[in-house]
Amino acid sequence: MSFSESDLAAVSWDGDAVGYVDQRLLPHEVRRERARTVDEIEAAIQTLAVRGAPAIGVFGAYGVALLRDALASDDAFAQAAARVRNARPTAVNLAWAVDRVLGSSDMLAEAKAIHREQIAMDAAIADAGLELIPKNAKILTHCNTGPIATAGGGTALGVIIHAARAGKKPHVFVDETRPLLQGGRLTYFELAQAGVEATLQVDGAAAIAMQRKGIDLVIVGADRIARNGDTANKIGTYGLAVLAAHHGIPFFVAAPRTTFDFSIADGSAIHIEERKAEEVTSFGPTAVAMKDARVYNPAFDVTPGHLVTAFITEYGVIRPPYAESIPALADRPAWRVLA
Amino acid sequence: MSFSESDLAAVSWDGDAVGYVDQRLLPHEVRRERARTVDEIEAAIQTLAVRGAPAIGVFGAYGVALLRDALASDDAFAQAAARVRNARPTAVNLAWAVDRVLGSSDMLAEAKAIHREQIAMDAAIADAGLELIPKNAKILTHCNTGPIATAGGGTALGVIIHAARAGKKPHVFVDETRPLLQGGRLTYFELAQAGVEATLQVDGAAAIAMQRKGIDLVIVGADRIARNGDTANKIGTYGLAVLAAHHGIPFFVAAPRTTFDFSIADGSAIHIEERKAEEVTSFGPTAVAMKDARVYNPAFDVTPGHLVTAFITEYGVIRPPYAESIPALADRPAWRVLA
DSSP states (O other), X not given: OOOOHHHHOSEEEOSSXXXXXOTTSTTTOOOEEXXXXXXXXXXXXXXXXXXXXXXXXXXXXXXXXXXXXXXXXHHHHXXXXXXXXXXXXXXXXXXXXXXHHHTSSSHHHHHHHHHHHHHHHHHHHHHHHGGGOOTTOEEEEOSOOSXXXXXXXXXXXXXXXXXXXXXXXXXXXXXXXXXXXXXXXXXXXXXXXXXXXXXXXXXXXXXXXXXXXXXXXXXXXXXXXXTTOOEEEETTHHHHHHHHHHHTOOEEEEOOGGGXXXXXXXXXXXXXXXXXXXXXXXXXXXXXXXXXXXXXXXXXXXXXXXXXXXXXXXXXXXXXXXXXXXXXXXXXXXXXXXX | OOOOHHHHOSOEEOSSSEEEEOGGGTTTOOOEEEEOSHHHHHHHHHTTSSOSHHHHHHHHHHHHHHHHHHOOSHHHHHHHHHHHHTSSTTOHHHHXXXXXXXXXXXXXXXXXXXXXXXXXXXXXXXXXXXXXXXXXXXXXXXXXXXHHHHSSSOSHHHHHHHHHHTTOOOEEEEEOOTTTTHIIIXXXXXXXXXXXXXXXXXXXXXXXXXXXXXXXXXXXXXXXXXXXXXEEEETTHHHHHHHHHHTTOOEEEEOOGGGBXXXXXXXXXXXXXXXXXXXXHEETTEEOSOTTOOBOOBSEEEEOGGGOOEEEETTEEEOSOHHHHHHHHHTSOOOOOOO
């Protein structure tokens, strides 16, 4: 089945509500929902119906603008805005976006600006990446970094979809990305919707795909990047980077400047969140291991910068030596879109 | 819960039936079944209630011996034996074991000899591997190679369990092994039953485990080994071997001589079976990707021999250069246990 871009928009301003597609139901059902109250906004974030750090930021920004109009009392509004801001404490974009809206005289205009900037930033990343994608490229990717995760065009997946629209005919090998299967559930679906040829595989098949399927490059997103290029991203990314190096395949990371943490010298400062065992011991209603199994379930890993061929940002492609090129990125002017 | 070895025996001779534990129900339920007719024997193999190539061989051997007594007509018996022999055409051990029983004057004695040899062979592999396991070793393994897969003590897992019984206190990191999750369902369970400390992880966490958890060695089993050491094994194994080399960690393959195919010079002669998409797109009743997704689902990959530190066999540890040591293995006398 084929859906329109507005059916699938991660976040939409609907006038009297913040619209979103319930990502928990994808790819089996495309259901748009409308959040109008602080309870509904908070729940959409907390239940992961809206996920992806940039998408949550845009959603929270619209949410706070909506609540400002709905709540007459300043106290009630302040409490509601705080609930939205803290709905997922680890998503940096959410607090940043809510604070930016709260500090503005026209909250809705500011929320719309944040959304427009996200779209423009993703488009600039996609443009910057175009030169790195050969015609008919076989590309391997991991996790989900598409429009649904950013409320824009996506990061790594944005580069790929843009290259497809530019006639490069890429074929994408999609890691399913255990434990939460964002690749199988979301990335494959987004590529199918965009008309990009794709093949789904278990994470353990990445090595044989590189060995036998002629993978030309790997592109992934990032959660946090240190000053030396060490990159925290979804669990499994580090292994892919080692495999890419072993096979002589370029390994690219697509991410906006906001993902770079210029305050940390290297990845040793990045805390690796360990998540609950149930993500590994069960899947949906199906238990797949002993319920009391001891589990190692790190959400992220850290890829050493020397394994990253280049970073694709809205300021262009950043290449080694990262000790020079990444600090230089910090000095670039802030990215803003005029209202 | 703790079960006895006989509760968990992959195959048992029960006098008037061939007993087995239904592996499809593990680890949630330990249920012993008794196969008495050709229909029951064939079904147990075809439905994967009994799995693991050596275990299927032992099961089929007992099955044919049982049917010889049950079926008066030579024609009926020949047909029944052929059905058992062909219940899973890809499992080499099954046809080999059935043929050996059929060629014997005392079929039950021959089936028992096959079973005893399997147990003795696994024990010899475990003994040979002992010197490779340091005290308090952190060991990473993939898929299931335990007692349940061989109807003996197991191959790679047999080495680990033997080392634990010898007081070496290993801690095992178990890859869940998508798509069929033999690690999560069977290996973790077998280690828990044996009282060996274990930690379950998604396959994508193997790299960070090597980087941060102090993994000392990797041990896996094998499906087929070429004359130069190229090793076909469960999908994901090749990636592990590359990661182990990158981290300077020894990578061992435990397998009996029957797994070596002395007729092929290298892994290029090994056909990689591709299995159905549903193994990746759904799990139990839960669909985890678009139903019509295009899927790459190779059952095995081939690890180049130069990434294998050593092979652990019932004839001892086989080290490089494999071009000499593996052909020498072909010349060793056949392994037989006296009745």
